[in-house]
Amino acid sequence: MPNSTTTRETLLDAALRLLAERGPGGLRVRDVAAATGQSTMGVYTHFASKQGLLEQLYLHGFSRLGADLDAVPSHGEGAQELLAFALAYRAFAVDNEALYGLMFERATPDFVPSDASRRTGLTTFEMLAARVADWHPERADPASDAHLIWATMHGLVTIELMHERWGGPLVEHLSGDPEGNYETAIRSLLEALDGRDIEPA
Amino acid sequence: MPNSTTTRETLLDAALRLLAERGPGGLRVRDVAAATGQSTMGVYTHFASKQGLLEQLYLHGFSRLGADLDAVPSHGEGAQELLAFALAYRAFAVDNEALYGLMFERATPDFVPSDASRRTGLTTFEMLAARVADWHPERADPASDAHLIWATMHGLVTIELMHERWGGPLVEHLSGDPEGNYETAIRSLLEALDGRDIEPA
DNA sequence: GAGCGATCATAACTTTGTTATGTCTGCGTG
DNA sequence: CACGCAGACATAACAAAGTTATGATCGCTC
Numbered sequence: 001m002p003n004s005t006t007t008r009e010t011l012l013d014a015a016l017r018l019l020a021e022r023g024p025g026g027l028r029v030r031d032v033a034a035a036t037g038q039s040t041m042g043v044y045t046h047f048a049s050k051q052g053l054l055e056q057l058y059l060h061g062f063s064r065l066g067a068d069l070d071a072v073p074s075h076g077e078g079a080q081e082l083l084a085f086a087l088a089y090r091a092f093a094v095d096n097e098a099l100y101g102l103m104f105e106r107a108t109p110d111f112v113p114s115d116a117s118r119r120t121g122l123t124t125f126e127m128l129a130a131r132v133a134d135w136h137p138e139r140a141d142p143a144s145d146a147h148l149i150w151a152t153m154h155g156l157v158t159i160e161l162m163h164e165r166w167g168g169p170l171v172e173h174l175s176g177d178p179e180g181n182y183e184t185a186i187r188s189l190l191e192a193l194d195g196r197d198i199e200p201a
Numbered sequence: 202m203p204n205s206t207t208t209r210e211t212l213l214d215a216a217l218r219l220l221a222e223r224g225p226g227g228l229r230v231r232d233v234a235a236a237t238g239q240s241t242m243g244v245y246t247h248f249a250s251k252q253g254l255l256e257q258l259y260l261h262g263f264s265r266l267g268a269d270l271d272a273v274p275s276h277g278e279g280a281q282e283l284l285a286f287a288l289a290y291r292a293f294a295v296d297n298e299a300l301y302g303l304m305f306e307r308a309t310p311d312f313v314p315s316d317a318s319r320r321t322g323l324t325t326f327e328m329l330a331a332r333v334a335d336w337h338p339e340r341a342d343p344a345s346d347a348h349l350i351w352a353t354m355h356g357l358v359t360i361e362l363m364h365e366r367w368g369g370p371l372v373e374h375l376s377g378d379p380e381g382n383y384e385t386a387i388r389s390l391l392e393a394l395d396g397r398d399i400e401p402a
Numbered sequence: 403g404a405g406c407g408a409t410c411a412t413a414a415c416t417t418t419g420t421t422a423t424g425t426c427t428g429c430g431t432g
Numbered sequence: 433c434a435c436g437c438a439g440a441c442a443t444a445a446c447a448a449a450g451t452t453a454t455g456a457t458c459g460c461t462c
């Protein structure tokens with residue numbers, strides 16, 4: 001198999017490009033193959049099915065997201081570092097909207113990642129949990145805070161992307177500066193969580 | 202048109218049932234029609250297209266959600282009332298998983314609600330914003346807090362549903378009592394936002 | 403050099419949304 | 433009362449897209 005991996009990579013690249021261009025709903029097996037000059041069967045020989053192809057894109061997405069999040073410097077002071085982490089998370093979602101849809105939204109109707117792939121995705125959460133644990137080591141249950149923070153990041157990003165996709169007003173109050181709104185919201189949450197310790201009810 | 206609206210209702214009911222049974226990806230026009238004893242064309246005469254049918258389900262969902270949220274008593278004391286509101290929001294999502302997917306996730310790939318429908322959805326956010334404004338009238342920008350709270354509710358619910366759908370461990374730490382985890386997270390957020398006022402940095 | 407497995411093509415099959423076309427019923431009008 | 437027309441519904445065909453069946457080619461191994 002001399003260039004078989006290369007062909008595979010070519011197909012993956014084409015799939016990634018088409019995914020980004022046309023969104024998760026517009027990714028067609030025929031087009032992926034045609035974009036590489038192959039016949040439709042190429043996808044099936046290399047990925048067994050559309051599911052298999054999507055799974056590779058899914059894993060690729062987590063690999064990229066993991067790299068982006070790792071690149072956030074960890075020497076920051078507490079909340080500042082977490083804020084940067086959260087901003088990197090949003091940047092990934094905005095810059096890779098379709099991929100984010102595949103990974104975290106249900107943008108591809110019948111795609112269900114395998115257990116192994118899902119476990120890979122888990123590492124992303126663990127990266128966040130580690131930062132949270134660093135932030136407040138004395139907190140009894142950092143995973144609980146990490147859960148809340150992740151849910152907030154994900155919710156904010158999802159709503160922003162929905163906004164962007166649908167053009168129209170969803171929460172018109174928030175149009176204008178999405179990144180600023182996101183930062184404000186995350187800052188609110190972090191400061192709030194910070195204050196909670198200082199002021200133990 | 203003697204019983205035409207009735208036929209329409211029958212189709213809508215069947216569609217809702219099939220949506221709940223098989224999820225958004227499993228809703229087929231043929232099956233909706235067949236479930237009512239009609240031919241496929243019945244859907245097209247009454248809803249013009251699958252999009253049209255989905256749009257009615259979308260509106261129906263918001264109607265139901267609005268009723269559920271309105272039913273939350275508004276005489277509660279501040280955060281307590283908002284917590285009940287948030288729990289009602291989650292209950293709707295969990296009890297109407299597929300509908301929630303249609304309304305707020307991208308579970309139906311190519312469905313895009315019309316502007317009018319989207320505006321209807323906006324009222325849900327406004328209901329939350331009103332409660333938040335009641336909660337802390339002195340807050341300068343209640344819509345901003347409402348945005349954060351909605352994003353958090355939505356994020357938590359989305360992650361929980363993803364969990365449930367995929368069976369496997371996503372954040373295994375959180376398996377066990379989803380409603381309890383949700384309540385804890387929301388309570389954290391609300392207490393934290395509350396504390397932020399008392400302690401103005 | 404023969405066979406075998408992997409890669410790739412052509413073409414057919416299947417599902418599902420959609421459209422074309424026709425029938426029938428009920429109702430308002432001349 | 434006959435006419436015709438509009439809406440509801442059926443049958444059947446069409447189109448897009450995932451998939452499978454089948455065959456051809458090429459390289460590698462025995």
